[in-house]
Amino acid sequence: MFVLILKTESVQYSxxxxxxxVDNSLRLDQFRSNFRVQVTKIEKxxxxxxxxxxxxxxxxxxxxxxxxxxxxxxxxxxxxxEKVLIANNTSVIQDEVLAHRLGLIPLxxxxxxxxxxxxxxxPNEKNTIVFKLHARCGKGGRxxxxxxxxxxLPQGSEFLLSTEKNAPSSTSKQRTYTSFSxxxxxxxxxxxxxxxxxxxxxxxxxxxxxQEIELEAHAVKGMGKTHAKWSPVATAxxxxxxxxxxxxxxxxxxxxxxxxxxxxKVFDIEDIGNKKRAIVARPRECTLCRECIRxxxxxxxxxxxxxxxxxxxxxxxxxxxxxxxxxxxxxxILEDKCERVITELS
Amino acid sequence: MEHGSYEDQTQxxxxxxxxxxxxxxSLRFVLNQDPRVSVCGYSIPHPSDARVNIxxxxxxxxxSEVVKDSCQDLMLMCQHVRSTFDQAFTKFKSENES
Numbered sequence: 001m002f003v004l005i006l007k008t009e010s011v012q013y014s015x016x017x018x019x020x021x022v023d024n025s026l027r028l029d030q031f032r033s034n035f036r037v038q039v040t041k042i043e044k045x046x047x048x049x050x051x052x053x054x055x056x057x058x059x060x061x062x063x064x065x066x067x068x069x070x071x072x073x074x075x076x077x078x079x080x081x082e083k084v085l086i087a088n089n090t091s092v093i094q095d096e097v098l099a100h101r102l103g104l105i106p107l108x109x110x111x112x113x114x115x116x117x118x119x120x121x122x123p124n125e126k127n128t129i130v131f132k133l134h135a136r137c138g139k140g141g142r143x144x145x146x147x148x149x150x151x152x153l154p155q156g157s158e159f160l161l162s163t164e165k166n167a168p169s170s171t172s173k174q175r176t177y178t179s180f181s182x183x184x185x186x187x188x189x190x191x192x193x194x195x196x197x198x199x200x201x202x203x204x205x206x207x208x209x210x211q212e213i214e215l216e217a218h219a220v221k222g223m224g225k226t227h228a229k230w231s232p233v234a235t236a237x238x239x240x241x242x243x244x245x246x247x248x249x250x251x252x253x254x255x256x257x258x259x260x261x262x263x264x265k266v267f268d269i270e271d272i273g274n275k276k277r278a279i280v281a282r283p284r285e286c287t288l289c290r291e292c293i294r295x296x297x298x299x300x301x302x303x304x305x306x307x308x309x310x311x312x313x314x315x316x317x318x319x320x321x322x323x324x325x326x327x328x329x330x331x332x333i334l335e336d337k338c339e340r341v342i343t344e345l346s
Numbered sequence: 347m348e349h350g351s352y353e354d355q356t357q358x359x360x361x362x363x364x365x366x367x368x369x370x371x372s373l374r375f376v377l378n379q380d381p382r383v384s385v386c387g388y389s390i391p392h393p394s395d396a397r398v399n400i401x402x403x404x405x406x407x408x409x410s411e412v413v414k415d416s417c418q419d420l421m422l423m424c425q426h427v428r429s430t431f432d433q434a435f436t437k438f439k440s441e442n443e444s
Contacts, residue, residue: 063371
């Protein structure tokens with residue numbers, strides 16, 4: 001169905017075409033037979049881990065495609081540093097700025113292995129990941145503290161609670177800021193893939209001679225709607241498939257003109273006998289910039305349209321989960337939302 | 347939470363906490379395609395409140411039943427999307443890594 005559109009919405013009411021004896025109601029079977037997905041591109045980073053996926057999603061309404069996009073950005077959970085305990089910071093970067101920078105570091109850990117921490121929960125091995133950072137600059141020279149200096153502490157915090165410091169340490173184990181009941185190393189998934197920052201070279205601070213940073217960072221599970229640091233995607237977006245139509249034959253000099261007009265090189269020229277005729281060679285590259293219909297009379301020759309139910313989806317992962325897993329997780333979250341409504345109503 | 351009347355169950359406003367356009371707009375789309383629905387729309391009364399109101403008026407069936415059916419339909423659509431996506435992904439992988 002190709003429709004010239006001014007807005008993204010399609011006709012939704014089931015009886016919209018009733019007077020034309022056309023039933024517009026939703027039919028799952030029809031949806032099932034029309035819906036298709038085609039993956040067009042997968043990109044990998046230097047560690048051979050997938051970080052980008054592009055795919056075509058055809059036969060679905062914008063409202064549902066948009067729901068997937070919105071969930072990807074703001075409701076698929078990840079782990080991020082939330083609490084920073086600073087023991088010493090004599091660098092020029094302020095505590096709160098440093099803590100903010102730490103929060104934004106993507107961590108390569110599967111968030112599905114962890115639980116959300118509610119306000120009443122104590123930090124334990126199921127909801128908290130602890131990192132240690134200790135950097136010191138000697139006399140002479142300067143150093144840059146990078147994200148790879150964050151060291152994972154599978155045993156939990158090493159800082160003692162202030163109430164414990166004066167108490168006699170003879171009897172039982174002293175209490176720290178976390179109460180881990182076991183070593184996180186004992187979880188098989190974490191043993192195979194130790195937790196750390198996804199990228200080793202993120203600058204955190206620069207230290208001058210004699211300056212020192214000593215801190216502990218606690219990462220918890222969260223969602224992008226609370227803070228963007230928990231968003232699992234660098235971004236996720238879609239566009240509708242552009243459809244460029246030549247309304248009349250464009251030949252000779254005009255064809256050359258049209259080819260040059262387009263900055264995305266959508267048009268090409270084919271030779272028919274001794275004639276040159278313009279063709280639409282790469283409509284997917286079109287950005288709908290309208291450059292081709294600028295100038296007197298061109299809008300009568302070329303039309304730019306969009307296919308309303310064909311989405312070119314792109315998902316860029318920040319590294320916690322590969323992008324295809326993010327998409328399936330997002331779809332599952334929409335299912336969970338529906339299920340919640342059903343249980344609340346019955 | 348449902349706001350309707352006991353005498354007339356064909357129309358009701360459903361107030362969903364902790365939801366936004368994500369669910370409300372897709373649910374409205376599915377509801378509007380149901381032939382039993384005469385009017386359906388949603389609104390977010392205040393942008394600082396995490397709440398949406400979905401209004402449903404039907405041609406005779408109880409509104410809550412229609413909403414439940416639509417949720418069910420949306421779930422089935424999602425399941426189909428998931429399986430189709432997985433198939434497409436494995437297909438791409440096998441074609442590009444062999």
